[in-house]
Amino acid sequence: MLGSAVPVPADVAVEPAMPDVLPPIKVRRGLAGFVYRHPTIAFGAALLIAMLSIAVLAPYLGTVDPTALSPAKRTRAPSAEFWFGTDMFGRDVYSRVMYGARVSLTVGFSVAILASLAGLAVGLISGFVRWADGIIMRIMDGMMSIPPILLAVALMALTRASVTNVVTAITIAEFPRVARLVRGVVLSLREQPYVDAAVAAGTRGPMIILRHILPNTLAPMTVQATYICASAMIVEAILSFIGAGTPPSVPSWGNIMAEGRALWQVKPFIVFFPAVFLSLTVLAVNLLGDGLRDMLDPRMAKRL
């Protein structure tokens, strides 16, 4: 039976051709090249780095104690002495806005990291342990059916106002989104032929997850993390604005706006400055997220 195979006819055999040298393409290298190829990431990252510098260097940016009261100098308009004016207790709005960057960025980044980790863990379990999937996902659906702000307000009502509790509350409200994303990615990845090939090649379960599933989950997760970061900063501001977030003793963009709200029609600058900074920071993070999404998607055409 073995000898019955037909020999390969000479005219059917086609030698594989692979060019040794690819045609040269002008590629811009270095930082300039990156900015040219990914303008959104570059702009978003620059803006975010500026905000981070403000947060870190707040004491050295010509600020005074952001909590120092001076009743004699209440509600001054912006001037050379008070760049952004003063609020109803005579506190320097410029100093408060600079220090406020710390709260927003801390909350944004902490929530993004914690929600990603929690979501990754829950999503992996859900994607791999089939019997647990139904139970876990129904709980996640339940949590997602409550608006994140309401959920965070409810959680804050259970605890004392502090930045840590704000981070915890927003993380709990946001992580089901990551869990659902990771679960979906895992479910599609585990059906990929290269995962089957790895099983056939003798790779053990934990290594399959580490080598074949996780690296392909990270790209969509990073993008999701930036959106969660932006959303967390807004939720923090809203919580502080309605008095359920950062305690009044710590300046945050949310509670500066809350305190300026009563004077909005006569002294709009108290609300205006923290609002501009919050908007710019959220914009920076969103631009970064959009840019990353495009960069990490291999189907998107690349600019050379």
Place this chain on the structure above:
Amino acid sequence: MKSPLLEVTDLKKHFFVHSGALGTGGATVYAVDGVSFTIDRAETLALVGESGCGKSTVGRCILRLFDITSGQVMLDGKRIDELSAGALRPFRRRVQVVFQDPFSSLNPRMRVRDILAEPIRNFRLATSRAELAARVDRLLEVVRLPRDAAKRWPHEFSGGQRQRIGIARALAAEPDLIVCDEAVSALDVSVKAQIVNLLYDLQQELGLAMLFISHDLAIVEHMTHRVAVMYLGKIVELAPKRALFAAPKHPYTQALLSAVPVPEPGAARQRIILKGDVPSPINPPKGCRFHTRCPYAFERCRAEEPALRATAGGHLSACHLHDLPAAQNPLAAAA
């Protein structure tokens, strides 16, 4: 007599599909329902049939990508269908796979070098870094890829080149049997010829056994020693290639062969057009599974399921027609 390399006996794989709000409802898909065949060392068996007939499921059962419902899979005389994951590992090396889609069968985030090194590391086939690198180089050479392919990413290659990488990965484990699951179906014609020739050469050089799953009879005719034809989860005919192509002993094979294009314009040929659609594997017809579409079906076909048994010319065929006197058997004439 020495045992064959692979022996599959009465293999069944049923899937349960859940339906309804709480997963209470459900149905059983009889994807593979009692399949038996053997593959000898250095032999190629082709498994052909239309989409959804269960041929890929057979391949995945042999690879133990999932547990089988019943039956036996023996590799070199040892049952591997009952082994635990740990005990199975030494046998995994001996059966490797090449998949259909060259784009999803390579992890986009691993370099070619790491893709090829994975099985070598897993099965400890290299003792040092230098030996590992040498093996990877050798594999690329075997599949006719340039050496510098090792440090590239899968997306830098064309479909045919990726399929070569997939073949190299299968060879990396030094297997005895390769399951080619529609390995050339996704490639265009010229590339298909290259890969078919490569597989053929490799088989000759390395003495590999192959389970060649395909729906392309022209390529099957070129590649294999024996052919098994599947219909709705069962093998309906199993015969040496030449005998099968010359004189099919099952009405379904006959219809399949009549659909192969003839490379001669204007050549007269008689197509057998089957009526109706393939029945659902959730509710396969009683009796012979092919009776709903068979042009020769008679009373017995509707009631009794034919067994796969020897007929003239070294064929195994599952058809009641062979119990009729030769004069009344429309399949006998061709022999």
